[in-house]
Amino acid sequence: MPPPGYPNGVPCGGERSLKITVFGATGGTGEHLVRQACESGHHVIAVVRGPGRMRYRHPNRSVVRADVMDPEAISDAVTGADAVLNAIGTRKVRVPTSAQSDSTESIVKAMSGHGARRLLVVSSSGMVSEGDGPFTRIVVKPILKRVLRHVFADARRMEELVRGSGLDWTIVRAPRLTDGPRTGGYRMAVERNVRGGFWVSRADVGDCVLRCLDDPATIRMRAREVEQARRAWITLHRRWHEQRKTET
C-alpha cells in the first residue's frame, strides 16, 4: 500500500528528493529537464547514447550510456526511479521516424518489468485540433499535418503506447519549441489545445513536466498542452486552478 499522500506510490508535493530518469537528455528539452530537476534537489540519471553531448554538469546528475531501444539495457536506469521522463524526438522531421514510439515502447517494457510507475512524455499538440481557433484549424493545421506527418504518426503511436501502458502516465503536448527562457508563465489545457498557443520555450516545457510530476491530479488522465503566455502568470495560475476545480 502506498503511504498516505503518495497516490499510486508516486511521491508528490516536492518535499523530498526524487530519483528521476531522463531519456533524451542531450536534446534541448531533455537538458532543461535534467537541469531543473537537479536544481530542485532531485537525483537525475540521464540515459544517453552519446555522453560527450551532455553539456550540463551537476553533483546530482549521473550519466548512463545505453541503447534506449533495448529494455534490458535500460532496466538498471529505471529500477527504483520515482519518475521516468522521455523527451526523445527526431531532428529529421521530413523522413519516417519511430524514435519516440520505439523508445517509449522500450521504456514502458523496462518500467513494467522493474516496478517503476510514473512516466511523463513530451508530445506534439500540432497533430490535434481540438481547442484551436478556426484559422489554425482550417488553414494552419492541415499544412502542418502534411509537412510533419512522419513526426506526428510517431507521436500518435507513442501516445497510444503510453495510454495502454497501465503506468501512471502524463503526456505533455507542446506546440513549436523555442530556446527562450524559463518563465513559468504559460497556459495549460486538458485534452485540448490552448487557443492561440503557437510556441513555448523548451525551458517552460521542462518546468511544466516537473510540475506535472509533482501533481498527482495529472496521473493517467489527459494530455496537456503548454504554450508561451503573453499575460501575467498569476492570472493564468488562477485560471488553471479554476479549470481544475470545475473538472473535478
Ligand SMILES: NC(=O)c1ccc[n+]([C@@H]2O[C@H](COP(=O)([O-])OP(=O)(O)OC[C@H]3O[C@@H](n4cnc5c(N)ncnc54)[C@H](OP(=O)(O)O)[C@@H]3O)[C@@H](O)[C@H]2O)c1
Ligand atoms: N521541436 C519542436 O518544435 C517540437 C514541438 C512539439 C513537440 N516536440 C517534441 O518535444 C520533444 C523534445 O524536442 P526537442 O526539440 O527539445 O529535442 P531535440 O533537441 O531534437 O533532442 C532530441 C533528443 O532525442 C534523442 N534521440 C533521437 N533519436 C534517438 C534515438 N534513436 N535513440 C536515442 N536517443 C535519440 C537525441 O539524442 P542525440 O543527442 O544522441 O541525437 C536528443 O537527446 C521531442 O519528443 C519532440 O518530438 C518538438
